[in-house]
Amino acid sequence: MSLIARWWRRLAPPGRWATAVLLALVALAVLAPLIARHAPEAQLDIVGLKSQAPDAAHPFGTDRYSRDVLSRVLHGARVTLSVATLAVLLSAVVGTLYGLAAGMAGRAVDAVLMRTLDALLSIPRLLFMIALLAMWSPVPVAGLVLLLGLTGWFDVARLVRAETLSVRELDFVAAARSLGAGRLRIMLRHVLPNVAVPVIVTTTLGVGNVIALEATLSFLGIGAQEPNASWGTMFHEGVVDLSGMWWLAFFPGLAMVTTVVAFNVLGDALRGVLDPRQLERASPGTRSAAGKTV
Amino acid sequence: MVHLAPGDPFGAEGSRLTPELREQLRVRFGYDRPLVEQYGRYVANVARGELGFSHSLQMPVATALATAIPRTLLLMGVALALSFGLGMWLGVFEAKRRGTAAARATNAITIVLYSLPAFWLGLMILLAFAYWIPIFPAGGMRDVALADYMTPGQALLDRVKHLVLPVLTLVLWTGAYVARYQRAALAEVLPLDFIRTARAKGVPAHALVSRHALRNALLPMITLAGYLFPYLLGGTVVIERIYAWPGMGWLVTNAIGSRDYPLVIAAVLVGGIMVALGNLLADIGYGLADPRIRAR
Amino acid sequence: MTATLAAGCTDRSTGDGGDPGGTVIIAVPGTFTPALPIYSVTATTVNITSQVYDRLATAPENLSSFGDAGFEPRLARSWTWAPDSMSIAFHVNPDARWHDGRPVRASDVKFSFDVARDPRSGSNIAPLITNIDSISVRDSLTAVAHFKSRSPEQFYDLVYQLYIVPEHVLGGVARDQLTTADASKLLVGSGRFRLARFEPGARLELVADTANYRGRAKLDRVIFTVAADGGAAVAQILSGQADVFEFIPPDLVARLDSNSPARAVPFPGLAYAYLGMNQRAQRGSGPHPLFGDRAVRLAVSMALDREAMLRNVFDTLGVLGVGPYARRLADSAVTIPPFDRARATALLDSAGWRAGPNGVRAKGGRALAFSVMYPTSSKPRERYAVLIQEQLRSIGARVDLTAVDFPTFQRRQEAGEFDAALISANPDANLGGARQYWTAGGMARGGQNFVKYNNPRFDALLDSAVASFDGARRRDQTRRAWQMLVDDAPGVWLYDLLFMNAVHRRIRTTDLRADGWWAGLADWTIPADERIDRDRVGLRPAQP
Secondary structure, three states: OHHHHHHHHHOOHHHHHHHHHHHHHHHHHHHHHHHOOOOOOOOOOOOOOOOOOOOOOOOOOEOOOOOEHHHHHHHHHHHHHHHHHHHHHHHHHHHHHHHHHHHHOOHHHHHHHHHHHHHHHOOOHHHHHHHHHHHOOOOOHHHHHHHHHHOOOHHHHHHHHHHHHHHHOOHHHHHHHHOOOOHHHHHHHHHHHHHHHHHHHHHHHHHHHHHHHHHHHHHOOOOOOOOOOOHHHHHHHHHHHOOOOOHHHHHHHHHHHHHHHHHHHHHHHHHHHOOHHHHOOOOOOOOOOHHHHO | OHHHOOOOOOHHHHHHOOHHHHHHHHHHOOOOOOHHHHHHHHHHHHHHOOOOEEOOOOEEHHHHHHHHHHHHHHHHHHHHHHHHHHHHHHHHHHHHOOOOHHHHHHHHHHHHHHHOOHHHHHHHHHHHHHHHOOOOOOOOOOOOOOHHHOOHHHHHHHHHHHHHHHHHHHHHHHHHHHHHHHHHHHHHHOOOHHHHHHHHHOOOHHHHHHHHHHHHHHHHHHHHHHHHHHHHHHHHHHHHHHHOOOOHHHHHHHHHHOOOHHHHHHHHHHHHHHHHHHHHHHHHHHHHHOHHHHHO | OHHHHHHHHHOOOOOOOOOOOOEEEEEEEOOOOOOOHHHOOOHHHHHHHHHHOEEOEEOOOOOOOOOOOOOEEOOEEEEEEOOOOOEEEEEEOOOOEOOOOOEOOHHHHHHHHHHHHOOOOOOOOHHHOOOEEEEEEEEOOEEEEEEOOOOOOHHHHHHHHOEEOOHHHHOOOOHHHHHHOOHHHHOOOOOOEEEEEEEOOOEEEEEEOOOOOOOOOOOOEEEEEEEOOHHHHHHHHHOOOOOEEOOOOHHHHOOOOOOOOEEEEEEOOOOEEEEEEOOEOOOOOOEOOOOOOHHHHHHHHHHOOHHHHHHHHHHHHOEEOOOOOOHHHOOOOOOOOOOOHHHHHHHHHHOOOEEOOOOOEEEOOEEOEEEEEEEOOOHHHHHHHHHHHHHHHOOOOEEEEEEEOHHHHHHHHHHOOOOEEEEEEOOOOOHHHHHHHHOHHHHOOOOOOOOOOOOHHHHHHHHHHHHOOOHHHHHHHHHHHHHHHHHHOOEEEEEEOOEEEEEEOOOEOOOOEOOEHHHHHHHOEOOHHHOOHHHHHOOOOOOO
């Protein structure tokens, strides 16, 4: 608890605003079924209430099937946020495990693992996901989370590996081992606390990326599907009507941009909370992993 | 991987193919052989440069890609150069004017631009400048009717007009990324000791940035070029879709709809190779630029 | 003399264009590839085919398929019936030339038929020309078609389906290789336009055949250009970059006001769309567990507010479906199930479908749940699917939507791999075409009876109507057959595909035909004083 209090004090004002915005968004998403006036898929009056511009009864307007856009944006928040956070958590876990393995392994295995990582990094993420998802269409939400998570762990892996390598060399580690402590336990006890904060920063910044990526995939029609429409799915349906019905793209877009900006601002601010020297463990001559998630 | 998808590629032709004919095509293209053999054949073919036949475009895959790739490279190349320029300038600007309102505003703008998905930005720009205020063409690469009948001067102007909106989208989107990276790089260098020494000696702020800090912050930028490739390629694919730019992204998104597997795989392969080449070039560039490595 | 005869018959331009000239650009949403006539299926390829190739004769405007009345000469400048009507001799126009200069011969006619019929070529018109036994060559300009039986539609069957292709170009290609051959290199025809250039994924250019036997086209060139999708195509129209866009969506028709460079031109079609309910189980050969029961089909038909859905999807521009045919061909005496939700629920109740805990009905352990399949290529059908899903929820049915790309939709449609599907039918005007859709014969490969509607009494009535040379009897039998079919409710008749084209204001079109708005493209004109840059290019070759 005191750790969080310490962080809050060191968090720059933009970061505090961003946190507030995100908490509000999460609250809205969680409470959506209670706050939303209509079910997201309810077609209220397909002749009379079709494609209404925003007014008192429907603050965000209605779409071509006479569905209330505000209700859909609220429910869409649940899908977008849950997909993004779950995917990013999955990335964090996989990346940590991989990084630990690489850091703890012998030279040869480490080299192989890192070369593989480099190779994987060179695959263009969007293209790859398009190819996979187009064949798996329509994809269940779990599948989407899985794919998003399994393609975004590379930076975390690098961070964790760097930290693992440096911890390995410390004297007390050798001492502890000679006393019979298991290697894995040592690494976990010493690596994880050190690496937690950079991983959290990377992860926070990653959420924004994943939201944008999921929105792009849904826009192309191969991401989240009805009835679990995310904000991106709303674009897929609304893009044809864009010139005439601006509210169909504006409100989901606003929601999306607000969320992603909030995550990015928070990520930036979190970085400022840390001792900057803790971030960069790699020697100055090598590539900085943190740069990728900027 | 492609065999996991429902439907074989010739099933997609539907009523056009009688069952006898479909059987013939399957044998001819080898889809009746065991998976392992097909994979082996494919790899061997790729090594020889034979990428298969695209049945949705009715031409060899290599031919289709050969015409499409240069167009994607044109778009990416122009966007890369301009976004680097814009991004670096923005990053330096923010660093020089640290703490001022201008820097904060620029920072806010870059964060917003960086947070927008490429497709949304592309849609908004297309809406704004091709639909609502129609000053630029609504997609395509060149004028549909007159392109071949223009003088070289007119043709150049026509090409540029068609390039403006997709490039603008990509530059804003990628430039923000570069700006943030540049800013972070500078932020790492500026607190360092040698800068503090220079400041103590009385070097003015703007010179600190451009003369002392920038040179050191440049190295990571070369690294960035390597990371930028897959990022930019992903953005270009979506932008090509929105603007009907007939490059690789356009081919791929259409090929997926028609289940044209050879084309999809080949395009993803080529994308991967392009990115790997980009990384390689970045590595070489880094090696050349870093005096410490050179001295070794 | 032949030239003036032909010119007199085909000149329907509503305005004198003066000198021939002009470029018409047709925007196509999505990529396309030209195809040989025996493989032309999509609207764009059929359009291209009809410009580049000719038939022996062309059907009359009213699309009557009865005998040869009203048919006008094309490649055949005249024809002679044998006294027993079992064969017809077609006299090929001696002025007709292929685009490479070689003359058109009767042997080309025979070749075209042989290729279309050969199972190795896999042509999609093979099942439509089964009544023709063979075509023989009497002399270099006379081809004789031999029929297996007399029928009122025998002339139509042959002449309407068969485009004539050159033997000297296609003869060298092995029949089973035709489907994968590069059509853009083989597109040599006798039509008033010839293929100038094809850039895959970008555009296809047709240019006027100046030495054509029917007189040169009044336009210089026609360019088909690829747009990203419907929205981009519309943008090209609104900005004047493109001249024609077919099937402009209803919401965008309003934008074609007096300020826009294009106007909306409606034209009739024969296509209609319906929600087909598969009467056969997807796996195995038994009846469908839900739709095998007529009560369920009727309940679904009566639960859908077709009028409201039409208003939602098409605004004021929709034409409500009245049965398995376009409204203009409908018989008003045939009545279809009305919209009546109370009756629908009563039907389900009495058929044993009890409401379940989550609002979904069930009977014998099986839930009233099914999927509705639609192609992603059709926006109206996508919209109908979403509306139908919600409407059927009110009678206790749970509907899942299956969106597939068009090729997959076609494949599954044919293979019967669906519960319900939003099918669009585009039959020929003749009754024989209806056989393809609703009789037992239509269930075979190449047929269009995807829901496997099987009613022998319907088949029999239709057969005797088709064979009947007595007009009144024919009408009566047809009416009884259709009423029988709609009472069985194999589908819900949703809407007629009303086509609205966007056409640039400077273009003077001919009257648009129901079987193809493009039929008169070669006679469209652009008045000299309204021409713009691209019209003045002329016929000079490109310098790319």
